Amino acid sequence: MEQKHQQACSSFSAIPSYYDVASNIQRLKNHGYTNDEISFIIANQNPRDYVTYIEPLIRKREIVDDTHSYYQRLLHQKARDSSEAINLYNFADPDSHSNLYIPISTKSLVPSLRELTLNVLDKHSYPVALLAGVSNEQKQRLTNLLCYSGEMNGHFLELLLSGFPTHIQLRDCSWLTKVEFLKYFETLVTSELEVLQLDKCGSIITDETVYDTLAKPGNSLSKLTSLSIAGAYDLNNEGLELLVSSVTALRYINLTKCVRLTATGLDILADSFGSTLKELYIDGFNLINTKGILKALKRFKQLQVLSLAGIRDLSDAFIKDYIMACGRNLKGLVLKDCVNLTNVSMRFIADFSRRLNVFDISNMCKLTDSSLGYFMNRFRQLSTLKLYRNLFSDEAIAAFLEIAGKTLEELSLNSIDKVGHLTAMSLAKNAKNLHTLDLSQCRNLRDRDLALIVSRCLSLRTLKLVGCSQLTDVFLRGSSNSEIRIIGLKSTPIWSKIFFMN
Template sequence: MKKKVCDAWVPKRNQKGGEKGFFFVPSLQELCLEMLADNADAMVSLEGVPDELIRKLCNLLCDSRKMNTRFLELLLSGSPTEIRLKDCSWLTEEQFAKYFQTCDTTRLEVLQLDQCGRCIPDYALLGTLRQSPRWLPKLITLSLSGACRLSDKGLHVLASSAPALRSINLSQCSLLSSASINILADSLGSLLKELYLDDCLMIDAAQIVPGLKKLKHLEVLSLAGIQTVSDEFIKDYIIECGHNMKELILKDCRKLTDASIKGVAEHCPGLCALDLMNLDKLTDLSLGYLTNSCRALHTLKLCHNPFRCFLVFCYFLCLIIHLHIACP
């Protein structure tokens, strides 16, 4: 009787590898973090754990919708230097007040409470921050993306309580008006370096130019989705203040034309990153302006624009040649 020859064992392809035969092998650290995330309710302390690992664990818990008040209490215990939660949609006003009122924020340098629209209205900030031991004396980075109940009044409280702030993300804070930029300028005019205002629909770009000009050291500005951003805004602001700019995000600012890109190219000599996605009024001229002037540029986003493929290729070829010339 002829023996049946068994097929060779073939390992199951990892989903991340697709059909091309590539395999994703998680590191030991990743496996350990996943196990900790699955058993987070059994953890009793984060003392001695490096901030980087706590950050990764928080991201895993947020992504898997397992973040809760039990773990939040561990994060806030002692005197933390970082609190990073990229999804606070589960947190209520009462829980926010209960846990943050007793938190020692004297050493806190990074506070990220994104998607916190449910838990942070103005009165919650007023009641919570004013009862903190010393408010936020060392805070450098603040992110409140999606704080849809935060108004200019609440922002004033925050800016006043964080005198060392360098970076603030207010994306999708739909109640903020143009006056919010003056509030930041009056409190942080000589310090603020990064400002994110994506999709703040009540902000009129023309009205915030005076306030932006007071932010003397601003290096990163994101205005994605603000439809009032126009060629006139770029002319009024960038020509005077573009010399400090390192990153500019203009995604979905659909009124912009080649004139704006010319202004950016000529007046932002140190620009390293530029996002021009979904700007359908741009033409191939914009690529020429960038090629001729933006020699420091290393990140450029051009998706969904009407550029001809050949000219995009030529632009990147010029950029590569420049990089080869500039690098030893």
């Protein structure tokens, strides 16, 4: 057998580049291929590529058994990391019972026309004269790109604010001064405004600037349903009351890092929206008056999503009290960076919040495998789970995914050191609906583990591998999942992909 392997190898190395289709067909006939088999090859391969004929020839006639180990050696010795070697390996697939195993060609990730266009507009936003006819989605993608690249400017902001805008979404307002904010927003017509996002707004939003712009007499925010002013560290309770005074339909509000707001501010919100608000984000909130904040939170009777991320002093007693009172309504809970919470909080969440479909417990160093045990048989609707930088074991994560993995659509295991082969096998077996997976900094995974995940999780569209220097892109070659987007490998431009994810 080894002699046959050597003969095949020498035959492979001696074969010239055949570009004559007729000679390739004749060569196949000489080695016993039927007309039907030859027609099948021609229908599935480039007739001028000699490799696609030599490979099945070797596969069918000159190698009888032990093909798997033979082609593994050929992969590493003859053409390491080359597409020819990967295709050879595919032809020798030991699970294929057919004589001819046609590989799926690898596709390079070519930027779409939309991405290329947005890149050009990002670099040349000043010549843009108007945005009439542009959908809110495309405006938002371009606005995000300008914010990320630092190219956002007053000219483009004026275009966004012109007419009767329904959506104004700025993820980064750090470039705006108070003078510029007053200049651009004083003339804003708010009667049709439904979504307002002014994140990283710093000191530009105060009770004075709010009165002169968004809440000035005559302005109406009656259609506003979503408000985000993350990072408004100079906004106080009076300014918040003024801002929401003309709002009647609010369903979502983001007050992340609005550090001057207190329990009184939450009471002001509850007075107007206690029975209507669906989502509340108070990440990094001031917890000096813990009892007052807990009492205010309980007044939001219809709340479905609550984010308390970054509140480092949050206690198990606080979580227990709130969850027992209101946890049954929650569908989304974010506790990222609440480092003092323990398994005790997780037990109450598992018992009283079984309708959760979004759960973020990233960077909570006091949690152990017991927490995943609490979740295992209780969360039946979980679609998004973020476990970034926790101490869970490979065995515990794998066991959890066996039970809860079938409903997951987004999973982050970023910086969990123990994630390894068991997790990969469990993902491949159970995570059939998973479309976003973050395995960044998981350095115990190998190419074979990623190949297993990519080949079995066919819904996967985004795979993050930042910091996984032990991996190559070999696991992608020959994969049937051609739609997957990889972020973080040495061969992938990271930032250009991140811009277009949301």
